Amino acid sequence: MKKLSLLGLGLGMLASLGVTAGEAAAQSTLDIVKQRGVLRCQVGTPAPGFYQLDEQGNWYGSDVAICRAIAAAIFDDPSKVEFQSVTSAVRFTAMANGESDVLSRTTTWTLFRDTQLGLDFTTVNFYDGQGFMVPKDTGIKSSLELKGATVCVLTGTTTELNLTDYSRTNNLDIQPVVFEDSNVRDDTFAKGGCDAITNDKSSLASTRAKFPNPGDYVVLPETISKEPLGPVVRQNDSQWMDIVKWTVFALVQAEEMGIDSSNVEAMAANPANPEMARMLGVEGDLNKGLGLEKDWVVRIIKHVGNYGEIYDEYMGEKGKFAIGIPREGSPNALWTKGGLMYSPPFR
Amino acid sequence: MANLDASSSDVTFKPKPSLPPPPNTVGAIGWIRKNLFSSPLNAFLTILSLYVIWVLVSNVFEWAILNAVWEAETRRECLDKVGLAGACWAGVTHWMKNFIYGRYPDAEVWRINLGFGILILWMAPFWFPRVTGKIAIGASAILISPFLLGYLFAGGEKGLFLQLMISIAITAFIFSWLHVLVCLSSGSTLRNVIVSATGFAAKPDNVQKYPVIALFVVLAVVVFALQGGWQLEEQNTNLWGGLFVTLVISGIGIAVSLPAGIVLALGRRSKMPIIRVFCVAFIELFRSVPLITVLFMAVTMVPLFLPEAINPVKIVQAIIAVCIFSSAYMAETVRGGLQAIPKGQYEAAQALGLSYWKMMTLIVMPQALKLMIPNIVGSFIGLLKDTTLVSIVGLYDLLLMLKAVSQNPQWNGIHTEPLFFGAVLYFVLCFIMSKYSQHLERTLGAGQVRK
Numbered sequence: 001m002k003k004l005s006l007l008g009l010g011l012g013m014l015a016s017l018g019v020t021a022g023e024a025a026a027q028s029t030l031d032i033v034k035q036r037g038v039l040r041c042q043v044g045t046p047a048p049g050f051y052q053l054d055e056q057g058n059w060y061g062s063d064v065a066i067c068r069a070i071a072a073a074i075f076d077d078p079s080k081v082e083f084q085s086v087t088s089a090v091r092f093t094a095m096a097n098g099e100s101d102v103l104s105r106t107t108t109w110t111l112f113r114d115t116q117l118g119l120d121f122t123t124v125n126f127y128d129g130q131g132f133m134v135p136k137d138t139g140i141k142s143s144l145e146l147k148g149a150t151v152c153v154l155t156g157t158t159t160e161l162n163l164t165d166y167s168r169t170n171n172l173d174i175q176p177v178v179f180e181d182s183n184v185r186d187d188t189f190a191k192g193g194c195d196a197i198t199n200d201k202s203s204l205a206s207t208r209a210k211f212p213n214p215g216d217y218v219v220l221p222e223t224i225s226k227e228p229l230g231p232v233v234r235q236n237d238s239q240w241m242d243i244v245k246w247t248v249f250a251l252v253q254a255e256e257m258g259i260d261s262s263n264v265e266a267m268a269a270n271p272a273n274p275e276m277a278r279m280l281g282v283e284g285d286l287n288k289g290l291g292l293e294k295d296w297v298v299r300i301i302k303h304v305g306n307y308g309e310i311y312d313e314y315m316g317e318k319g320k321f322a323i324g325i326p327r328e329g330s331p332n333a334l335w336t337k338g339g340l341m342y343s344p345p346f347r
Numbered sequence: 348m349a350n351l352d353a354s355s356s357d358v359t360f361k362p363k364p365s366l367p368p369p370p371n372t373v374g375a376i377g378w379i380r381k382n383l384f385s386s387p388l389n390a391f392l393t394i395l396s397l398y399v400i401w402v403l404v405s406n407v408f409e410w411a412i413l414n415a416v417w418e419a420e421t422r423r424e425c426l427d428k429v430g431l432a433g434a435c436w437a438g439v440t441h442w443m444k445n446f447i448y449g450r451y452p453d454a455e456v457w458r459i460n461l462g463f464g465i466l467i468l469w470m471a472p473f474w475f476p477r478v479t480g481k482i483a484i485g486a487s488a489i490l491i492s493p494f495l496l497g498y499l500f501a502g503g504e505k506g507l508f509l510q511l512m513i514s515i516a517i518t519a520f521i522f523s524w525l526h527v528l529v530c531l532s533s534g535s536t537l538r539n540v541i542v543s544a545t546g547f548a549a550k551p552d553n554v555q556k557y558p559v560i561a562l563f564v565v566l567a568v569v570v571f572a573l574q575g576g577w578q579l580e581e582q583n584t585n586l587w588g589g590l591f592v593t594l595v596i597s598g599i600g601i602a603v604s605l606p607a608g609i610v611l612a613l614g615r616r617s618k619m620p621i622i623r624v625f626c627v628a629f630i631e632l633f634r635s636v637p638l639i640t641v642l643f644m645a646v647t648m649v650p651l652f653l654p655e656a657i658n659p660v661k662i663v664q665a666i667i668a669v670c671i672f673s674s675a676y677m678a679e680t681v682r683g684g685l686q687a688i689p690k691g692q693y694e695a696a697q698a699l700g701l702s703y704w705k706m707m708t709l710i711v712m713p714q715a716l717k718l719m720i721p722n723i724v725g726s727f728i729g730l731l732k733d734t735t736l737v738s739i740v741g742l743y744d745l746l747l748m749l750k751a752v753s754q755n756p757q758w759n760g761i762h763t764e765p766l767f768f769g770a771v772l773y774f775v776l777c778f779i780m781s782k783y784s785q786h787l788e789r790t791l792g793a794g795q796v797r798k
Contacts, residue, residue, distance in 0.1 A: 029688075046751045046754035047754055048755075052754050053445070053450070055445065055755075057586070059454075084741065085743070086740065086741035087738075087741060093648075094647060094741075097650040108355075172368075183760065183762035206759060209756075209759050209760075210759040212431060292714075322756075323756060335555075
């Protein structure tokens with residue numbers, strides 16, 4: 001008995017940190033988030049461009065910015081986000097068990113995931129695709145020239161599957177060299193352990209940047225898979241799904257209209273056209289269906305910027321943290337510039 | 348015959364002084380010949396090993412020290428200076444704070460330092476030979492200090508219960524150290540000092556404890572009142588990380604697993620069927636699943652079964668999983684030790700009329716635990732290293748923090764250096780534990796050494 005009570009006391013610290021009970025069972029995710037006062041947003045373990053830690057321990061990146069935009073829309077405060085960083089193995093479970101409110105991490109939208117995991121994909125905030133990178137001095141100009149080549153690839157990912165599919169389709173007889181750890185894969189490639197390396201093109205850009213001489217490597221033009229990435233929510237809460245979806249749309253629409261973080265308040269005070277007035281909450285009540293305040297779009301743009309600003313900051317070539325993926329001519333350009341970024345109208 | 352007898356009385360046999368040993372069998376040369384070059388095969392193996400050691404050491408030295416870059420703002424700077432030929436320690440030094448404290452805010456880091464400082468001071472009397480009552484001090488450190496440390500680390504609102512426990516913890520700490528100071532200065536105990544100061548010395552033994560308890564209560568009440576208005580800012584546990592989290596998880600795992608393991612091992616050998624079946628089931632269940640499965644169950648599956656109103660804290664779930672798992676292993680270690688005690692010891696204890704608990708605590712356990720030290724410390728070291736698995740469920744322990752650097756655009760791709768640093772850190776921690784266990788074996792096993 002004595003030992004047992006000792007054991008019980010030993011768990012005292014656990015009890016003192018304990019279980020924070022007391023959150024009443026609420027109906028919708030929005031109510032839960034409002035009551036909790038903070039958005040729980042799931043990101044992955046650090047990946048350049050999308051979500052990373054800085055030396056001060058803050059999260060930043062393009063997927064992180066989506067989390068902050070949602071928090072800004074709800075609370076008018078982009079810091080009211082609790083980031084949950086879990087490995088990709090448990091990402092869907094952490095959504096299903098209610099741990100996270102929204103998943104904003106490089107997750108490819110597929111039919112299977114959308115229909116069989118109890119989750120809903122909202123929309124696409126980044127169009128990625130798998131490509132190849134080779135040393136420049138090999139003179140290879142197209143991935144169709146990779147006949148019989150050894151290719152470094154991460155195991156257990158769709159990347160590996162896409163590679164073998166592509167090899168079979170085009171009779172390339174590619175030999176995959178598989179790795180568990182991306183750093184080891186990149187080191188092997190840099191030391192000539194394989195002829196080419198394959199991954200999503202966004203990751204290839206940051207892989208290239210870690211080599212002593214990035215100029216010695218070239219990303220081949222072909223894109224062999226479609227990887228539309230976007231935020232994911234739990235199924236059967238359409239209001240919450242609408243909030244997340246229209247937050248992304250608001251970012252895109254704002255860029256299309258030329259509204260950015262520096263001019264959004266001036267624009268709201270003096271909207272250029274009726275659609276802008278509706279979107280910025282000056283006219284009408286578009287916010288009602290979402291359960292947000294009238295100025296929700298103003299809050300988002302004011303705190304986080306529009307889609308273009310986010311892209312330049314983290315993915316593009318201008319920002320301090322940017323990983324250098326050109327936007328022009330890619331699917332991530334606005335539809336008015338030949339890309340796929342297109343928001344339904346705000347009316 | 349007579350002749351011999353006569354001569355033996357006045358002539359003694361004097362052996363010639365021994366010749367010195369051949370010069371090539373003594374000293375350094377002798378040692379080398381004997382141990383390294385005693386046969387052609389051994390000579391070959393020696394040269395091969397020397398070559399391997401030379402290659403390893405010279406390359407590591409060249410990479411880690413000779414060509415290393417210590418000052419840089421980004422990895423690009425390092426690469427421009429030395430390429431991949433030298434280590435880029437600048438990345439490690441820039442991220443050192445994150446490796447140690449995780450994402451804990453800079454301004455609040457003193458709380459972690461203070462907490463671990465208190466714990467070390469609390470445990471320090473173990474190393475002072477003249478101090479008595481070490482078991483009481485150790486027990487208070489393990490049982491009560493978690494409330495104080497837990498609050499220091501987590502902060503936030505404290506309820507009445509927590510405030511009370513913190514007061515008791517602070518008072519116990521003060522008492523322990525007063526006692527230590529008394530022991531060291533006068534060789535007496537705190538109890539004797541208090542008793543004689545209050546004039547209770549003449550009273551019977553069972554009354555003497557009252558002034559001690561009274562003083563403790565008074566001090567606790569004063570502390571309780573003083574810290575009423577004292578509150579620390581809440582730090583969400585998902586900011587915890589790095590070595591800090593590794594030590595918290597493995598420390599609690601170690602502190603819980605030993606007593607829990609002893610209880611389970613005794614239960615498994617118990618003659619009471621329900622207790623025995625429960626203990627056997629618990630031990631076998633958790634020993635036959637990998638730690639990672641237990642962690643997954645605790646962190647991602649359990650919330651599915653809990654009511655929505657309860658929001659479990661991830662690190663607590665992970666700690667519980669680690670404790671359960673390591674207790675099951677510890678139970679088998681302890682059972683092994685119990686079985687090594689000859690039956691005669693149990694029978695002798697019973698013949699003396701000792702109860703079950705007295706037999707265990709006075710006769711069996713002291714002998715068994717002494718035998719088990721190498722295995723117990725082996726489990727502890729294993730546990731410390733196993734805690735890296737919590738990175739898979741998304742706790743930013745030391746390993747995950749070390750890996751995070753390589754994904755930061757400024758330090759893009761730097762991964763050998765942080766992992767090298769981590770390996771050295773783990774080695775130091777494990778080596779200290781291992782050395783301490785050897786020290787314990789020597790002191791506790793002194794009675795068994797044949798001289």
